[in-house]
Amino acid sequence: MKVELVAVGDELLIGDVVNTNATRLGRLLTDAGMRVTGISTVGDGLDELVDVLRIAVGRADAVLITGGLGPTSDDRTREAVARVAGVALRRDPEVEQWLRDRYKDTGRTLTALGLQQADVPEGGRMLPNGRGSAPGLAVDVRGSVVYATPGVPHEMAAMVAEQVLPDMLRRAGSPAPRAQRVLRTVGVGEGIIAAYLEPLEKELAQAGAVEVAYLAEPGETRVKLTSAGPGGGAAVDAAALRAYELLGDCVYAEGTEQLAAVVARLLAERGATLAAAESLTGGQLAATLVGVPGVSAVFRGSVTAYATDVKQSVLGVDAALLAAEGAVHPGVAREMAAGVRSLLSGTYGVATTGVAGPDPQDGHPVGEVYIAVAGPDGDAVAALALPGDRDRIRTLAVVRSLELLRRTLLGLPQEHTREFTG
Amino acid sequence: MKVELVAVGDELLIGDVVNTNATRLGRLLTDAGMRVTGISTVGDGLDELVDVLRIAVGRADAVLITGGLGPTSDDRTREAVARVAGVALRRDPEVEQWLRDRYKDTGRTLTALGLQQADVPEGGRMLPNGRGSAPGLAVDVRGSVVYATPGVPHEMAAMVAEQVLPDMLRRAGSPAPRAQRVLRTVGVGEGIIAAYLEPLEKELAQAGAVEVAYLAEPGETRVKLTSAGPGGGAAVDAAALRAYELLGDCVYAEGTEQLAAVVARLLAERGATLAAAESLTGGQLAATLVGVPGVSAVFRGSVTAYATDVKQSVLGVDAALLAAEGAVHPGVAREMAAGVRSLLSGTYGVATTGVAGPDPQDGHPVGEVYIAVAGPDGDAVAALALPGDRDRIRTLAVVRSLELLRRTLLGLPQEHTREFTG
Incomplete structure (x- = not known):
């Protein structure tokens, strides 16, 4: 399944905010066996967003938007999705009631602009937001599906993990993920780690079954061993064993353990x-x-x-x-x-x-x-x-x-x- | 001058690397009076990069590419730029000599693939790289200009500051930057801040001289007032004065003071x-x-x-x-x-x-x-x-x-x- 990400917000274009949402989503979707084929960032203007969405829908099976769902006048994602789908926006009375309750519970005032968060493109459905007040969207558009999620990272992450990704996997028929192991090292520079692993890289280059990648962070280097195709667990395990021999005690953990x-x-x-x-x-x-x-x-x-x-x-x-x-x-x-x-x-x-x-x-x-x-x-x-x-x-x-x-x-x-x- | 950024590399799509280059460039170009209108991220495949570049060239006055200039088989940016410009790649003997010297000085071996770094699209020019070995490019394409810079952040930053930005400013005739003030608020939600400022937004919508944007961070909301065109300092100052009246003591600072x-x-x-x-x-x-x-x-x-x-x-x-x-x-x-x-x-x-x-x-x-x-x-x-x-x-x-x-x-x-x- 080809997925394109679209991030919305002037703050991303002018360098006020780093697009960590894209990084997080790239990792999550890749690990789940999807192929992220492109990431676009666009400002708050409606026309620009519509253009970018049209192109993304034409290229990918799924488009995942982050941002532009909030209660202010520069939140235009709902409108843009409706326009690309060629349908009208309709206020959903259930979503409206949910919003009113949500704002009341948290002692905030729901403005007229805030109410636009209850607008859903015809034929689409609302994705409830368990962590915030801006609901998301899922809308079918010409053989692709467009998901819209909030720009706030923890709201986005929860909505994608709980609603978007399960829906994608259902549509994709659960693709087999590629096998992967990540060795985490500390205290030795990336160049030295790569030199330690030269013998392994030479062996792997001939077999072609496992790819090696290096990821440097302050004081640490992660070594990522990934199978070239779906499955391939045994080849990755053998490569990991050899990497342990070559690296010694600078490996402190595997996977995501910090x-x-x-x-x-x-x-x-x-x-x-x-x-x-x-x-x-x-x-x-x-x-x-x-x-x-x-x-x-x-x-x-x-x-x-x-x-x-x-x-x-x-x-x-x-x-x-x-x-x-x-x-x-x-x-x-x-x-x-x-x-x-x-x-x-x-x-x-x-x-x-x-x-x-x-x-x-x-x-x-x-x-x-x-x-x-x-x-x-x-x-x-x-x-x-x-x-x-x-x-x-x-x-x-x-x-x-x-x-x-x-x-x-x-x-x-x-x-x-x-x-x-x- | 409308500028689009294009970042090249599979590692960005799969979430291995955060695209901090885009953030840095967004800030730098915006501060210099340019308008960054879009950011695209694309993988190492040649066809995908060509497609993205064609679209970007059609929309913007300048396109700034980061990445894909190195000495390996998945570095295809030179080829893609040549294809979009509709010209052939030609090996530049001077660049070739510079590369040979550079590799010799640092004790590395220049491979046949490495030599492709001396290829320049016809009619384009090489941008020397003072911090690394991959030279950049500047090529005119159908009324736009395409710059290609390395993906390594400090090499990219130096090349842009010393060569790309001065060339952009020359072409743009040194545009006057748009006036801007940023009011930083704390302790009140983004929706309430927007509601406080509704009277101002209505006044501004009629005059059309100042744009308002909201930027939410945990516990804080920044209100950004930007003139619609170059200059416009007086209109922004008047809007800021009114915003202070409406917001009261939840404004704790202006600009970048945390x-x-x-x-x-x-x-x-x-x-x-x-x-x-x-x-x-x-x-x-x-x-x-x-x-x-x-x-x-x-x-x-x-x-x-x-x-x-x-x-x-x-x-x-x-x-x-x-x-x-x-x-x-x-x-x-x-x-x-x-x-x-x-x-x-x-x-x-x-x-x-x-x-x-x-x-x-x-x-x-x-x-x-x-x-x-x-x-x-x-x-x-x-x-x-x-x-x-x-x-x-x-x-x-x-x-x-x-x-x-x-x-x-x-x-x-x-x-x-x-x-x-x-």
Whole structure:
């Protein structure tokens, strides 16, 4: 089934908003065995949207629109779909009642413009919105089907998962998905990962049954092994086995499990808890951990000691050390980790300190970062020279702290040790 | 000048890569006075790319392609541009020599496929790539101009800034940018904001000189006022004045200033500092504040008291209150704010507690959240019922905490009070 995505909104054209909806949908639909053949982004103008929809309907079996369903005058998706289908819009009394109830429940006022959300193209049907107030649409248009979903990401995602995708699969007769495995690595650059896997890539190039793709994110590289056609699970499994041999202990998980979730799982398996002390990462390490469902069983809490004197008064870092060396020092990271472990009664403590930039600090260059882990069997400190801007340095410091925790919990050496001799 | 963007690559369609190039280009071109009228994403297939380019050339004055210029067999952008222009590809000896030198310098092998990077459509010209090895193209096609740039973001950005944009501006005769003002509001839904502005929208619809657009983000709505043509600053200023009258104190800033930056500025103006205590937001409030450049002058730090006993042992919340009411209670938020203010010696303390989900907690439903601010003139507590999933509830709790701080610092009533009677 060929699917085209159409994203609606001036904010996407002028670069105010990143089109993450398209990325999310691309992954979801591809994983379900669909073929996404094109993505179009168009502004709020009615005529432009109608043109783009006409072209998309002519090319694809299904067109999935995101955005333009809301209660304001620049929400024209309903009108555009009706025009492309060549039918009139009709106010649906049931949808109108649902809208009135929904607005009443949430204490909001339903305006005349808001009521247009109850308009459905003739012959189409409404897709209820369980997370927001703008209902979606499904309308058959000249042998294709057009779905319209809200632009708000979590509303869109729920509507697609619960209503659009099941309908697509019904129409497509449930195509067989291609086999795929994703190996997640941390702490080694994408170029080195690719060099490690050169022998595998050569073997695979001859057989032609499995494709390899690399996906770099800050501090991490995902290796994606996909069968060339439907099925092909055995060939992908064999390739994954070989990849594990070549990559060693920098693979921390498979599939969608994130590094913070691995750390939380390792802590839970050991009946251990964690406390965090943050300086340059400013709460981001804690927020990343708290993003893991069920983390409350293992995460005690954190202290962001942003002002230097707080490192002493709350975390108990030695005042003489701070006076002599400043806050950017391996000993400070070590004492922060030990201090927060004691303050919050955690089995382990983890800490970050360093220079996120934009300016050097006390003679230390931007990117000079120290991370530490304190635990029942002693502590570990790592000195890092991290590249990039303020945001990237913070994100990398969080990733490397989690990786130091993972290695400590697994009893691995502090750094990935596979020598590259290729 | 109407510009369409075309992004090339299977990885964009299957959701492996987010199309941040389009966002970056949208902002850059809009700021330079161009009108980005559409963005298309297409896979690596030649026929599909030719079709998309034909349509884009027919609609726009300039088409800017990103991707498909590299040295592998799935890089077909040169071929597609030549086909749309109706001309042959010719190997350019100078480009070939430049490529050979470039590969030699970096110790790589130039393959036969790699040499296709020296192919230029007849009548077109090569755009040198100062950051990588794939040269770009500029080709005139039936009254439009087609630019092809690499997909690698930093190579693309440099080529566009140094070569493409200057050429566009020359062709466009340096258009005057359209006047624009953006009013940022918080704490009131998009539908209500639109209803507040209905009188303005009616006045503007008659004059036709200023366009209004709404941009919703979690907890916030931006109102964008843009002149219909080049210039038009006076009309936009008059519309902004009227919008301020209609919206009242839910406007917290203009342009790109974020809510956390406004809070930091208000604190600095008062010579005051802030400390944060977080439960359900788990570090995200601190991380949001730390994202503001220069915040170290006003932000003392934070405690994430994720485990309930930490609220008592570190922040000094009354043990009897916690035992009787649990952690999800307005009194707990109030004592957390006062406790962290005292612990970290801040002028103000701010606190969050509540249920992020996915499951209810101690009989409290998902989304029940309490936020509090403690300061030299007393404290304020707000009870919130926040919608959405775990991530969204956290983000909304952060936004509403910052808004409660803003209102406290400005001496405004705790909630936006303009009654909607429309």
